Amino acid sequence: MRGGILALLVAAASLPAVAEESAWSGYLDYAYVYSSAEPEALGARLREYGAEAGIRLEDHVRVAFTDRAIEAAADPEAEQRRAAIAHLLIYLASGDTDHLDASVDAVAELRSHLDRHENRYWYHYILAHRALERDTRFDFVGEMLDLWLLVIAPLETPYDTLRDLSLSDAPSTGFVSALPYLYENVARIILIRRHQMGVDRDLDPLGAIVRMLYDGRVGAHPDVIPVELSSRDYLERIVRRLDGPESDAGSLTFTLALFGATQYHDHARSLLAEQGFSGDTLKGLRVTNGAYQSALDRAVTLQGRASVYIRVLRMLGEVYAAKQRLGVDPEIESPFTIEGAIEVYGDLREGGARPMEMGYRSREDYAVAMQRLWEEIQETCLNAADYYLTRALEKRHSADEYARSAARLYARYLAFFQRFASETERETVPDSAYFAAYEAARGYGDALLTYAGGRLTPAEMRQSTERYVAALRLFPFDRQLWPALAAALERQGRESDYLELARPVAEAVTTSRHVDGWIQNQETGWEAISVLRRALADSQVLFYLGFAGEDTAAQLEASLAELRRERDETERSLDALVQRRETLGRSAPPAAPAPDDSAATGRRAVDAFEVEALDREIETARSRLRRQEKQIAARTDALPLFRATVGTEELVDEMRARRDHPVHTLLRRMHHENRR
Amino acid sequence: MHPSNRLRIAAILLAASGSLALGCVSETTRADALMRNTSDAQASAPLGGEALAQRKVELARAFRDLSHFNTTLESLRWREDREGTYLFSDFVGLHLEKQVFPMLGGEWQSRHPEVAALDADVRLAVAELWMRTGSGSQTDRMLDDIEERFSGRDEMLVSYPLGSQSTLREAVAHLRDRSWWDR
Numbered sequence: 016m017r018g019g020i021l022a023l024l025v026a027a028a029s030l031p032a033v034a035e036e037s038a039w040s041g042y043l044d045y046a047y048v049y050s051s052a053e054p055e056a057l058g059a060r061l062r063e064y065g066a067e068a069g070i071r072l073e074d075h076v077r078v079a080f081t082d083r084a085i086e087a088a089a090d091p092e093a094e095q096r097r098a099a100i101a102h103l104l105i106y107l108a109s110g111d112t113d114h115l116d117a118s119v120d121a122v123a124e125l126r127s128h129l130d131r132h133e134n135r136y137w138y139h140y141i142l143a144h145r146a147l148e149r150d151t152r153f154d155f156v157g158e159m160l161d162l163w164l165l166v167i168a169p170l171e172t173p174y175d176t177l178r179d180l181s182l183s184d185a186p187s188t189g190f191v192s193a194l195p196y197l198y199e200n201v202a203r204i205i206l207i208r209r210h211q212m213g214v215d216r217d218l219d220p221l222g223a224i225v226r227m228l229y230d231g232r233v234g235a236h237p238d239v240i241p242v243e244l245s246s247r248d249y250l251e252r253i254v255r256r257l258d259g260p261e262s263d264a265g266s267l268t269f270t271l272a273l274f275g276a277t278q279y280h281d282h283a284r285s286l287l288a289e290q291g292f293s294g295d296t297l298k299g300l301r302v303t304n305g306a307y308q309s310a311l312d313r314a315v316t317l318q319g320r321a322s323v324y325i326r327v328l329r330m331l332g333e334v335y336a337a338k339q340r341l342g343v344d345p346e347i348e349s350p351f352t353i354e355g356a357i358e359v360y361g362d363l364r365e366g367g368a369r370p371m372e373m374g375y376r377s378r379e380d381y382a383v384a385m386q387r388l389w390e391e392i393q394e395t396c397l398n399a400a401d402y403y404l405t406r407a408l409e410k411r412h413s414a415d416e417y418a419r420s421a422a423r424l425y426a427r428y429l430a431f432f433q434r435f436a437s438e439t440e441r442e443t444v445p446d447s448a449y450f451a452a453y454e455a456a457r458g459y460g461d462a463l464l465t466y467a468g469g470r471l472t473p474a475e476m477r478q479s480t481e482r483y484v485a486a487l488r489l490f491p492f493d494r495q496l497w498p499a500l501a502a503a504l505e506r507q508g509r510e511s512d513y514l515e516l517a518r519p520v521a522e523a524v525t526t527s528r529h530v531d532g533w534i535q536n537q538e539t540g541w542e543a544i545s546v547l548r549r550a551l552a553d554s555q556v557l558f559y560l561g562f563a564g565e566d567t568a569a570q571l572e573a574s575l576a577e578l579r580r581e582r583d584e585t586e587r588s589l590d591a592l593v594q595r596r597e598t599l600g601r602s603a604p605p606a607a608p609a610p611d612d613s614a615a616t617g618r619r620a621v622d623a624f625e626v627e628a629l630d631r632e633i634e635t636a637r638s639r640l641r642r643q644e645k646q647i648a649a650r651t652d653a654l655p656l657f658r659a660t661v662g663t664e665e666l667v668d669e670m671r672a673r674r675d676h677p678v679h680t681l682l683r684r685m686h687h688e689n690r691r
Numbered sequence: 692m693h694p695s696n697r698l699r700i701a702a703i704l705l706a707a708s709g710s711l712a713l714g715c716v717s718e719t720t721r722a723d724a725l726m727r728n729t730s731d732a733q734a735s736a737p738l739g740g741e742a743l744a745q746r747k748v749e750l751a752r753a754f755r756d757l758s759h760f761n762t763t764l765e766s767l768r769w770r771e772d773r774e775g776t777y778l779f780s781d782f783v784g785l786h787l788e789k790q791v792f793p794m795l796g797g798e799w800q801s802r803h804p805e806v807a808a809l810d811a812d813v814r815l816a817v818a819e820l821w822m823r824t825g826s827g828s829q830t831d832r833m834l835d836d837i838e839e840r841f842s843g844r845d846e847m848l849v850s851y852p853l854g855s856q857s858t859l860r861e862a863v864a865h866l867r868d869r870s871w872w873d874r
Contacts, residue, residue, distance in 0.1 A: 265766035
């Protein structure tokens with residue numbers, strides 16, 4: 016913006032020398048070129064002109080614009096106008112309101128000459144500045160509407176005509192050629208000066224002027240004011256918001272308030288990045304909170320309230336992320352809560368059949384806003400919970416408290432998810448909501464089972480396990496979660512429940528039509544998903560997933576040869592036993608011996624015992640052989656499938672990093688497929 | 692409109708018309724003269740070439756501006772901003788009187804094949820504005836005039852409702868059908 020002003024000032028420097036008596040006459044006649052400059056730049060320019068004219072503007076005013084001097088001038092009307100402009104310029108550069116009053120007095124003398132557009136322009140422009148100074152906002156709006164109606168609009172057709180005739184730059188075209196500058200000045204007084212003066216209410220009638228300025232006016236005369244130096248970009252951002260999903264039924268007052276708050280937010284964010292939680296940053300965050308509160312106060316519609324919450328939750332999330340990163344925990348009060356945002360979401364959902372009645376221009380805008388609000392709620396919950404978990408690690412003595420705070424946030428998101436993420440809400444719930452629910456469910460279990468320092472009640476243990484299962488149902492492709500479930504069960508002495516809980520989750524994957532289609536069509540991430548589906552289809556692999564770490568798997572694979580040798584040995588041993596057994600004949604009891612054949616009786620008794628022992632040995636060897644065969648089969652078939660799942664963790668990281676990752680869509684489909 | 696503002700505008704208009712009547716305009720630039728010489732008679736004359744192109748530009752701009760006015764009035768109504776609505780409605784009324792009606796004064800452009808649709812767009816936008824500012828009878832009169840003016844051409848495509856298209860017949864019917872509550 017400053018660059019634009021400088022450009023205007025440069026342009027002004029090349030103004031034709033007009034007045035013989037004083038160069039100030041020319042500078043003042045063309046003041047519409049540079050009057051919107053920032054005070055410092057304007058002051059510098061006025062000093063420069065003073066040096067060129069040989070007299071400071073303040074002194075020129077005292078000499079040239081007395082009543083007597085004006086009356087004696089060759090063109091008193093022009094001198095009167097210049098007096099008004101000169102006082103205005105001094106006021107704008109210095110803030111001295113005496114000069115504003117003098118400017119108003121001077122321009123009031125032109126009331127009988129308002130048929131001249133140049134006079135009328137300065138008349139309304141000066142009165143608009145006085146209205147800003149006095150904070151009389153209705154007067155400000157009135158002056159701007161009058162300026163448009165009585166100056167801008169009448170000049171437009173003549174300007175077009177002169178431009179078509181290539182006469183718009185000719186000196187004789189007078190004030191008509193000023194039109195591009197007038198557009199710029201009107202834009203700047205509404206967007207910038209008004210903000211600087213703190214007038215921030217009841218501006219909605221000016222919405223029409225802002226839209227008209229954007230519509231083929233500001234920035235449309237690059238030969239006069241280069242587009243990049245105009246306020247075109249600023250206007251564009253405002254008009255897009257006015258007409259977009261972040262509006263409050265098209266209210267300029269609200270849009271400017273929210274835009275101002277986001278500017279404070281941007282500033283606070285850069286301070287946070289550069290200085291951490293310095294005093295300036297904390298002040299910046301407080302100011303931002305206040306500005307968002309003002310925007311919320313200006314919001315009349317649910318659309319407006321949602322727009323504020325979308326922005327303010329982003330800030331809350333950033334603050335939590337910074338606290339986590341920097342390891343500090345400054346007290347930052349905020350009137351905004353996640354509950355407040357969820358309440359707004361609920362209200363929006365309730366009125367979903369009639370989004371226009373909540374301020375939205377279209378159903379699409381409504382859906383975009385709903386999805387954005389959802390994403391901010393989910394990210395704030397997850398960021399805040401992450402922060403608490405980090406604190407739990409850092410402050411072991413308070414770990415229990417922090418972990419439970421994290422669990423509460425996860426639970427809050429899960430409750431939100433359960434309430435609103437139905438199959439019919441595709442339009443208003445983002446795809447990423449499902450992965451976030453997995454993160455929250457897993458986070459809940461981790462918070463209590465891993466991070467909490469204290470003892471867990473049986474109910475908490477059970478609930479944590481249930482959340483792990485829920486997390487697996489939402490995202491079964493997290494191979495790290497299966498052992499977490501097994502470990503949780505182990506802590507409760509329920510290892511035997513593992514397969515009972517894991518198998519339905521695995522079956523949901525292996526029988527999923529959507530997963531199959533995803534793999535068949537080789538959609539994003541299909542390789543990892545295919546590997547995991549193969550693994551989940553095998554109950555042995557499922558067991559490995561739960562109970563074998565990567566090291567265990569490597570050891571098991573390395574000892575395969577030893578196991579085969581053992582199996583061979585068992586086989587040989589079994590063969591030998593069987594052969595021996597065969598030499599002893601049948602094991603059924605023989606015919607009864609003669610009563611006097613005591614030796615034969617003793618030999619037959621030994622044989623019977625030996626046969627029984629041999630049969631037991633054979634059975635044991637066969638059992639061992641079966642087990643060893645199974646182990647070998649597992650290690651040659653299932654273990655590679657399990658080992659193949661190593662590396663699929665990247666999918667989790669990618670999805671966490673990218674809320675628009677295509678697999679989010681798959682998770683949504685799977686979730687609702689499983690619930691049918 | 693804010694009372695003081697209303698009075699101020701009246702005073703300004705009075706002062707302006709007074710000075711025009713007396714011809715006491717000093718240092719008149721060519722552009723100022725150009726504007727003042729654009730009489731209703733000229734505006735009503737059949738146009739061609741550059742003048743026709745200029746009229747198309749003016750009508751298109753007028754239509755877009757009126758669309759912005761309609762959007763703003765809708766927003767004000769949404770917010771139940773009574774003072775803002777009064778202020779802006781007065782602005783709209785004066786704007787129509789000073790900028791738009793002189794452009795619509797002639798008959799020729801409603802019949803000219805190159806600008807007739809634009810002419811109808813502007814008239815429908817005016818009818819919509821009147822409806823929004825509570826001037827129901829003026830809306831009805833404008834719609835009567837549109838039907839008479841474009842008689843036999845009611846299948847002509849027009850930009851109504853704002854942001855979409857329909858035939859002139861549908862547009863007029865839509866505006867007529869809107870309940871007083873809607874208005």
